[in-house]
Amino acid sequence: MLGSGGREHALAWKLAQGKRVEQVFAGPGNAGTGGCARDLPAVNPARFETIADACRLNRIDCVFVGPEGPLADGVVDYLAEQKIPAIGPHRSAARLESSKSFSKAFMQRNGLPTAEAEEFADASSFEDFVRSAKGRRLVVKKSGLAAGKGVLESSRAEDLIPFGRAILQKDILLVEEFLDGWEVSIFGLSDGKDFIVLPPCTDFKKARDGDQGPNTGGMGSICPVPWVDPDLMNRIRRDVVEPTYAALSREGLGYAGVLYFGLMITADGPKLLEFNARFGDPEAQVILVRMRSDIVPILQGVAAGQLKETKIEWAKEPAVCVVLASKGYPDSSDSGRPIQGLETLKSEGDVVVFHAATNRKDGALLTIGGRVLGVTALGANLDVAVQRAYEAVAKVSFEGMQFRKDIGQKALARLHAPK
Ligand code: AMP
Ligand code: GLY
Numbered sequence: 001m002l003g004s005g006g007r008e009h010a011l012a013w014k015l016a017q018g019k020r021v022e023q024v025f026a027g028p029g030n031a032g033t034g035g036c037a038r039d040l041p042a043v044n045p046a047r048f049e050t051i052a053d054a055c056r057l058n059r060i061d062c063v064f065v066g067p068e069g070p071l072a073d074g075v076v077d078y079l080a081e082q083k084i085p086a087i088g089p090h091r092s093a094a095r096l097e098s099s100k101s102f103s104k105a106f107m108q109r110n111g112l113p114t115a116e117a118e119e120f121a122d123a124s125s126f127e128d129f130v131r132s133a134k135g136r137r138l139v140v141k142k143s144g145l146a147a148g149k150g151v152l153e154s155s156r157a158e159d160l161i162p163f164g165r166a167i168l169q170k171d172i173l174l175v176e177e178f179l180d181g182w183e184v185s186i187f188g189l190s191d192g193k194d195f196i197v198l199p200p201c202t203d204f205k206k207a208r209d210g211d212q213g214p215n216t217g218g219m220g221s222i223c224p225v226p227w228v229d230p231d232l233m234n235r236i237r238r239d240v241v242e243p244t245y246a247a248l249s250r251e252g253l254g255y256a257g258v259l260y261f262g263l264m265i266t267a268d269g270p271k272l273l274e275f276n277a278r279f280g281d282p283e284a285q286v287i288l289v290r291m292r293s294d295i296v297p298i299l300q301g302v303a304a305g306q307l308k309e310t311k312i313e314w315a316k317e318p319a320v321c322v323v324l325a326s327k328g329y330p331d332s333s334d335s336g337r338p339i340q341g342l343e344t345l346k347s348e349g350d351v352v353v354f355h356a357a358t359n360r361k362d363g364a365l366l367t368i369g370g371r372v373l374g375v376t377a378l379g380a381n382l383d384v385a386v387q388r389a390y391e392a393v394a395k396v397s398f399e400g401m402q403f404r405k406d407i408g409q410k411a412l413a414r415l416h417a418p419k
Contacts, residue, residue: 001037002045002075003066004030006323006356006374007281011066012037013352014288018296027054031365032355045070048078055084062087062303065257068145071277072098087303089277093253096275097260100174101143103275110247113239114272115139115176115264123168129175130157130164137178142167148205148217149330153178179273181266182414184225185283188241189298191307192256195245197237199224199290199314201283202411207330209406216330217371220407221321223286226382226415228265236263236270244275256302285354285376286319317350317378320385322393322407326357327400329370333357334400337367341396350378351392367398382408382415 001012001024009032016024016036026033027043027050040054045067055063063079065071065088074091088094095102107114120126130138135155140163142150152163160175167173183205187198201223207213228236240261248255260276260283279287288295292313301307326334335357342365345353354376357369375392379385386408393403 001026001029001033001064001066002043002051002070004028004033004045004356005067005281006321006354006371007279007284008066009033009036009354009356010285010288010374010376011064011279013354014291014295015064018294021296023058025054025058025060027051030355031358031360032353045075046073048073048075051075052079052082052084055079055082061085062299064088064299066278068094068097068276068278072145085303087299088257089253089255089259093248093255094277096253097277098145099143100141100274101172104174106247106251107272110243110250112243112247112272113268113270115179117174117176119143119172119174120164120168121172123165126164126168126173126175127157127161130160133157139176139178140164140167141174141176143172143174148215151215179264179266179271181264181271182227183273184228184236184263184265184270185221185280186236186241186261186263187279187283187287188245188259188261189302189307190245190255190257190259191302191305192254193249193305194308195241195259196307196310196312197233197241198287198312200228200233200236201225201280201286203280203283204404204407204410207404209404211410214330216325218280218282219323219325219404221280221282221286222382222385222408222411223283223290223319226318226411232265232270236261240270240272256305281356281371282321282323282374282376285321285352285374289319289352289376289378290315290317315378317380318382318385319376319378320382320389320408321354321374321376322389322403323356323371324373324375324393324396324398324401324403325371326367326369326398327402329402333370335366335368337398337400339365339367339372339396339398342373344395345375345392351388352376353392353396372398372401382412386412
């Protein structure tokens with residue numbers, strides 16, 4: 001398992017439950033991964049030779065790549081040259097995430113449903129465009145990777161222009177029409193030929209309650225999404241997922257790995273906001289605690305092009321993840337704060353705390369960045385899961401800890417609302 005975030009802890013935790021797994025390694029891992037894997041602190045995901053060295057030294061059979069950065073930089077291509085099997089898309093397919101410009105062009109030329117967009121490389125034509133929109137709500141997006149923080153939606157030119165200008169100093173940008181609706185995250189697993197769609201999730205991207213504040217990498221998640229019924233899932237499959245995989249194979253992008261479809265369910269049906277070339281964080285946490293099947297044969301199917309016959313069993317119970325973040329996240333990130341209370345949660349079966357930005361120093365558990373922990377709970381229904389997660393959150397603390405108190409509430413409100 002390559003990476004050190006909450007998603008990677010969840011993956012290492014799930015891999016370690018594999019029946020035929022001898023040993024899971026986490027490179028570099030965090031202060032939680034040692035509970036289920038052997039940490040490889042010498043691995044730096046940005047320096048591919050450290051990954052290959054660790055694989056040889058420890059006789060690692062296969063690498064699962066968690067984060068987007070190494071995928072965008074071609075880690076799967078590099079490991080293939082080194083004859084080390086790895087799960088994740090090649091660099092050319094990872095551009096679906098690492099270049100929003102590439103990704104939008106892919107959607108447009110293949111007729112996939114998405115927001116209309118214009119691309120800009122220079123400030124003056126961008127500013128003219130924004131001013132000519134005359135207060136229409138627009139979304140400005142940095143083309144390259146930005147950890148969920150490269151997007152601003154607003155109807156005010158005075159907000160959009162400085163945001164876009166800052167991007168244009170280093171990158172190109174897209175200006176999109178604003179889509180109104182409900183967001184859903186869909187994940188597909190594919191082996192280059194066949195694909196499986198995983199249960200729908202939602203992540204809560206804004207920093208503060210009531211979807212206020214700046215976008216973050218994700219402050220919480222739920223799985224499944226109670227208002228996404230089988231009809232809507234079928235429509236998502238028919239209008240978005242199937243045409244996407246068909247387009248990938250037409251274009252020879254041979255996509256093996258996890259593909260994330262970020263969707264807005266609008267009055268006109270599902271529309272694509274973005275693709276990611278990997279599991280979401282914190283969506284992986286809620287998906288994986290619900291997966292009852294052994295993940296190892298499934299991933300072997302992905303790697304070997306034999307996904308076709310695979311069935312995945314899921315827990316009936318929904319799952320919720322609440323992210324505990326450091327003071328200042330996402331604008332800045334505090335670190336070095338001791339974390340208290342995790343010991344008391346160890347024995348609670350339906351609650352799993354996945355570590356993210358944590359470190360152990362002289363025996364003490366410390367924060368080392370923005371998103372610190374993901375408290376993940378299952379419950380008989382979503383209300384119960386939410387309640388369990390927050391009961392667990394109440395037992396954990398560190399100085400400056402911030403979290404959203406309304407994870408899951410919007411989905412519950414929609415579920416309970418009169419139709
Ligand atoms: P992206 O990185 O493209 O997924 O954008 C991050 C977040 O910004 C999404 O999850 C949405 O909440 C929001 N967003 C992006 N594009 C749009 C759009 N065209 N209309 C409305 N919201 C959007
Ligand atoms: N939670 C969204 C992401 O991983 O980008």
